[in-house]
Amino acid sequence: MTKAPTLIDLFAGCGGMTAGFTRHGFNPVLAVEHDLHAAATYAANYGEDHIHWGDIAEVADDDIPDADVVIGGPPCQGFSNLGSKDVNDPRNQLWKQYLRFVQIARPQVFVIENVDRFHKSAEFQLLRDEADHGMIEDYELTHGLLLAADYGVPQRRTRTIIIGSRVGRIPHPEPTHSKFPTLSGTQPWRTVRDAISALPERPDTTELPDTKTDYFGRVVPGEFKWLDLHFGRKPREQSLLRYDCIPPGGGRFDLPDELLPRCWREKKTGTTDVMGRMRWDHPSLTIRTEFFKPEKGQYLHPQWEADRPERRVNRVITHLEAALLQEFPETFAWCGSKIQIAKQIGNAVPVGLAAAIARHVQSYLQ
Template structure:
């Protein structure tokens, strides 16, 4: 397989965990993210480069291409102008598909991509005469919580196949009370309970390695990302008023910022606190800032504040909510690692997709029940 716009390797992590998938090339433009990928999956096949700088002759054949090209820039794909900077990255993705000739390609993108003009133009390329005319497209939304990830992260997934129609995978988990016999969604408790309430440090270890001929901080194992911050007294006072599932609307007037006081609706997850018994909301790149979303630790007791954990989640906790294993290694600064975590495809979601593709790639789809729930490492090995 080839991983394009690979980031830190969340999608590759899931495919490798599914077994029988071997990465033969990854391409990532961000140095720290490429270093993280290389630290986990090998530097020899990792290309720290602009995808446009990879020559056609360097593109290996592959059974599968995975990746999530940025949504911006695809709107002018139909112009067939390969030099248009707005569509360069999408053109490059398609160039890789045409030269690697994969049997299947997977595109992951934000949920709004499904209803965008960009996606409409992608569909036009599988029609006769299009750049991808030999492929059949299936697309829709997948919710990470439906596949064992303790996070309500909704994404558009596109499966392009030249070996016959491949539907999207069916959920392996369901909300509590839903019909059927699937395991219930995992709440944050599955991965956060038992971790130290007070991080022992506010900094990553002072370690460095060389990657692609340059020095970079790391490699840090995921538990080493359990670092704290220095909130102001005002922030602490705000945190203490927020119950699980609550947010800025739970604050007394004297603790509201002017913009919150004047904006009575919207941004309901701002200064929000997670709940133990429910998946988190989407983990974004600035999860360490509660003013950006529902990122306060779920532990809270109204009548016993000393038992509350009044802080945002740590990098370690965010990585766990994304379903990264503790053995995963990270490179870069605190801000860069946070970006890698927030931008990643949850490995357990990618693993579910990888398992789903196997019978089609192995020519056994007519003999295999691909809707069968797959093993979940959170179910099988509770934290």
């Protein structure tokens, strides 16, 4: 193409997918996000002039511009392993709004990302039906699971990626990284060490700066950048005792009986990664929206030495560390409270995965 390809980002969140696509020269012309603080974060990084904060159904057909590519991840709580798995959840119908935008914007390519189980859902079959004889019958679909670690992200996060194209079938991009690089001719997986080892081990604050900004006529906390997000928590003494027992790669099964809460003492199986500690030389597991709670996953800082207790960092990862494991750039600005920003980080598509898709798709555009 002789000019920058144009981009629409739906259900944009804080702009994780846009971050990956702009890395390869895409020009965002419209974004839609209903959450105020996520929309403010998007605006802080890409401009307020082209983002619609509000219900996607409120965007009129006449306000949808042409675009080369449409991207987005319709809300997926009904499909998530952590969700209700309710196929009648109204949030599962929002992909139809996505298709309305595709119909009107007429992109050459669209990309849908969702949780790994989406490709086995009834809603996905309806999407395929629309490609056969419905709203997107001009598009040929490619679908499957991509592992973020295989594209240079220091995180083992699996997503369903659907590429729709009316310029010929577009396969998924080939992995650039792998667990066994000598066998595949790829680069080795990037690790937690690659992402966060340069940061101070012990944050010097537990709070965000007291700053405010204005977006969409509303005052929101922020903008926060870089070390603003490197804040700790104030765990209870019993929590610190638990953290101290858990080695890299370990979890709740490493705790002695006297430190086990009753619910874990009575449940001897399942949930192996909770109260887990990351490992320096491996990718992290999935960064979810509550990464600041160690009982929710493998979120303890990886620094721990068996024979040197003084070299143990007994805390959960900070918001900045989580953002870096999602591959957000150091210059990224954030708006919202601690919990709101954590939700934005955990809900985002890993930037490196989005960038790999963007680079691949760009080569097919006419």
